[in-house]
Amino acid sequence: MRRRLRRDDSGFTLLELLVVIAILGLLIGLVAPAVLRQLGNARVSVAKQSIERIGSILDMYKLDVGSYPTTDQGLQALVEQPSGVTTWNGPYVKGKVPVDPWNRPYTYRDPSDRAGHDFDLCSAGPSGTGGDSQICNP
Template identity: 50%
Template sequence: MSTFEPKKPACSASLSRRGARGFTLLELLVVIVIIGLLAAYVGPRYFSQLGKSERQTAKAQVEGFGKALDAYRLDTGHYPSTEQGLNALVVKPADEARWNGPYLQKQVPADPWGRPYVYRSPAQDGGDFDLLSLAKDGQPGGEGDGADVSYR
């Protein structure tokens, strides 16, 4: 019995040398430049979306707190005072007989920028309450990414 050994082509030595040589420095530099161009194009678009998502998160949280404040008012007949703050939605205030909460499932989180939400009752403009996030810049007012996110 003989074992079958396939015949190697005459050019196999040159193929094996060519396959083992790797990439040249020029080829690697071209690939690095292409990756850099892609990152320069995609990076700013990605980070602009990140700012949008923070604002959308703050807006959704402010809307949720506003609805919880409205439920609190329906039960008690008034909104929590500025001193009681948003914590009154989670923990029953000592002087509140008709409190039927908690109105939020979890503790009140910080806004997406790590600062507490601003709550005032009555509102500065004479309304029922002010509820807002001071956004990215942490200052009242602002424009663009620094514009406050408020309820109503």
């Protein structure tokens, strides 16, 4: 009697592995752009919320001092007492001056260049160049 050699069928074939890899590649190709788009939208949302929060802190500064920090004093006035300001009740922000979600400093101007605003507090946005992608206080 001849002995038949049994083949071990417990593994995967090369074709099965290639099909799984192709399906994973398609899923990643379809899902990754949507995830990256959501990440970009989340940073814009965080920038808007941070600008509103810093605007509220600037309002508290104005209540204590009587005016917003000058452009020269900038947001540093929220961390360290500016010279010549006696009614400063800070620090209003712990640590260092806040930066936007892209790790760039906010642009602060007092008085505002825009009509109907006391000050300008802006992030250059995702591109870092400002323009249409610039995010400013409402």
